[in-house]
Amino acid sequence: MTINKKILQINPKDNVVVALDTLIKGSVVAFNDISIEVMEDIPVKHKMALETITSGATIYMYGVPVGIALIAIEKGGLLTVDNVKHSAAPYKFGGMNYSYSVDVATKWKEATFDGYYRNDGQVGTANFWIFIPLVFCQNRNLLVLKEAFETELGYKKENHHKVKLRNLMTGKDSESYESEGELTAQRWFPNIDGIKFLTHEGGCGGTRDDAKSLVRLLAGYIKNPNVAGATVLSLGCQHAQVSMLQEALKELQIETVKPVYYFEQQHYESESIMLNEVVETTYEGLKIANKNIRKPAPLSKLIIGLECGGSDGFSGITANPLIGLISDRINALGGKSILSEFPELCGVEQDLIDRCLSKHEAERFISLMESYNKKAESVGSGFDMNPSPGNIRDGLITDAIKSAGAATKGGRSTINAVLDYGEYVNNTGLHLLCTPGNDVESTTGLAGSGANLILFSTGLGTPTGNPICPVLKISSNSVLPERMKDIIDFDAGKIISAGISMDTLADQLMNLIIEVSSGRKQTKAASLGQDDFIPWKRGVSL
Template sequence: MSTTQNGFLQIHPEDNVLVALTDLQKGTPIHFNEKTFSLATDVAAKHKFTVEALANNAEIFMYGTLVGKTCAPIPQGAAITVDNIRHAAADYHLGNRKTAWTIPGEAESFKNRTFLGYYRQDGSVGTANYWLVIPLVFCENRNINTLKEALNEKLGFATPRGYQNEVSSLVDMYQTGKSVKEILEADLLTTPENNTANKLFPNIDGIKFINHDMGCGGTRIDSDALCGLLAGYITHPNVAGATVLSLGCQHAQAAILQDEIKKRDPNFSKPLVLLEQQKLGTEQILMHEALKQTFAGLIEANQAERKPAPLSKLCIGLECGGSDGFSGISANPALGYLSDILVALGGSVILAEFPELCGVEQDLSDRCVDEPTAQRFMNLMRTYNARAEADGSGFYANPSPGNIKDGLITDAIKSAGAAKKGGTSAVTAVLDYPEKVTKPGLNLLCTPGSDVESTTAEVGSGANIVLFTTGLGTPTGNPITPVIKLSTNTALYNRMPDIIDINCGSIIEGIETIPATVIRILDYVIDVASGVKIPKAVKLGQDDFIPWKRGVSL
């Protein structure tokens, strides 16, 4: 951050707009860089206003990069809006390598820190120990749900929070003659019951049952990608073993899945139950085999124990969702600083959401370790955007109504802040969905900007922790990887404490520096990776899973 003054912030010395840190009223005097002027409009917190008058088609800069152009003259001190600016981003080309970066001093203090994880035979280390039950095709979703009903409660893995008690209260009120007004005014808040206290297998964190709507009826590209994604989950260090149900006639064949597993782990040795309904016959036969073989696998998985592991065994997915105008100046740069620390320690980080890297392509491609890596990144970006434009859209359409309402009014503004999660280290690899992370350092993974699709993909590529920043509040989680939620502002942290784990709003308020915040975050990450602390998304059973259909999803 370049310049901070009462009520507003200049992010980069080259920026010609300022960020309002609080609601500012029309007429408020602004003293900035030897300039004094009054605001020409009201400016809501998180939104931006001009430093000087701008003519039509003038360029708008934030984070030192082009983020838009005016579509009407804007007076000095006026808020920029969707009505007076449009999306614009700088072009990019194959440039010179710029891979030098400064290792944060805090990395030294974490050099000998460890977490308690589950070692796998391929050398990876899990932050959790799950059994996975998945369908190869949507036709098996019902059977997956049947297995869930049969196994979870009896084995002590039922989701801790349900609302059956609340429904019982409503029924009692109705049956005792309470009025509609009394029912609507009733307090139904209760303390969640802990249904996992008597787990039969104490060393297993849970059985995760996944549904999806793919595997057949779509393109072969999508069904092959699904097999790759599912193979990423089966070989994931947080997974001890898996049960896979196949119908038999679908595009996503078991043989394709097995080939994808071998690509990721040639010496794969985890227990894997693979059952094909059309071969076995009746549903009862299928269910009985699934139950017996899954139970036997759970006995084996329960033998795993947590052991100390270096932080280099962490692979952290960097994600943002429900972003606001503070995302790029609090939580996202905090993750960037943490990313640089982890890279310095030999760990891996994943920066995804390619539509939200629009406008920062030059910087990221220049940071790639070699020209082929840089070229692959640029090709993926251009191909993705071209597909979107061919379908009548483009990266410019990425910001959601919530983003726009809270100050992210062009894709380039959103992207410039989102990219801060990637820190400053060199890009060691560029991956196309659903490829696996195989190199330490900063990895760029081609995914949509859509929260759940991107988180799903990052975990499929190997993320054993996901750090998820949000300014508006997003309850996203994942079946097998802990998702830690970080708020960009204190108001959100106070309003939605049931889904937010860490507050980064203290950065905006000037209470805490980014390095101090990062130390707090990394301490929490180590506790979560060790099973000492449980993130809110895990407590809520927020097991979101959406594979990416390779059509356009922004």
């Protein structure tokens, strides 16, 4: 990586550079032993040609093809959606000769976090009880139960906005509030971090495959180390049957490890009778769950989900590589990490294939990528349409540019397993998980595959969280933490804004991970109550 105060070349093979500050037309930028006249204004985070790029020529970033020039782009010119189109390198399985190791400092080998041990050997970074509807018909019942449990057990927070509205209605002097307040009452169960209600719109009305996918995902949530037990509500006649969930839990070898209580409304004389029984039974389960206390656990017990959303032109050079370094460290310690969002791996397939531990995993990755992309193309879309308007405005003008930066979240570790949506992690090391690029569908999948902590990079800002898995927001630039203080947990932009080394920031982030995993510090998403849960129905979602 070659960097000066104005521009950055990520890989020596690249024929474009990233603007670290706005470059003004007519100015001259020194780069290595050459001078480049800026031919037009280059906004910060956008890309400038290092040399004249002829029409039809390949554009390189991160050392890989990321686009084709639609017209000639002169040296010092701006790359835009009008002069560049998406292009990705071909790929194929070429053998298994990849190896990688990272030297982890002794202090991290000896470091621990305070977690909740489960009977299956997993360790949670939190201790939640979850309520799950097998079908959307039960969502109202969950909302009724949510009000009861959160209010009476001390998990409900003051709503300052209600006070603001009341003041406006009464004509009193109003106050301005930025976020939710403190808990309205002391928690009745101090060792239970929360009671979560996973409402959704599935379970019936879709295909049988949709129901199977949903049930497998819900089983993963019950198995997740952050979950102490579950209360399951069913109507009775829907596609997603109780027996299907029980079978999925049996496959995960979890059917007798955690308490799971089932209630089917069509077996009761009234809704009220069922809900009273739900309350009584769950209360007994909560008393048992509250007996579990945090104990020191090695960092090898961490399962890190790797996610990005609201990416900008700095994401692939600050926050994502920083997350990749953390992933490599955790894997070297014997932990697990999960890289998701398959539409954002388009263009870097060959590198990922080369890093797969076996031919089977490489071929599975290729199969999942190609079948997903073909399904998208069949309805007039495709991976090349993945960048959002916000991505494009901030310099991510092709999917391959976005993907090359997004993939750096996976570090350089060997890929030990490739998972389809809803499958659970079993191996140590780095996993690839087939999810959409949609933030919430992807984070929902990461938690369902076992992640007990998610590292989430963003350059534009997003409040996304998860009901059971702490989501740490890592900013790619130093402007965002000042502008959106209530959603950012860590500033990786200091790599550029303050010249702090990647290793130094990685040490700081490791310390924060330990604090969050130990329950001593809450993520911003958790403070906001951002419990986002949207199962992927396997349709075309990019």
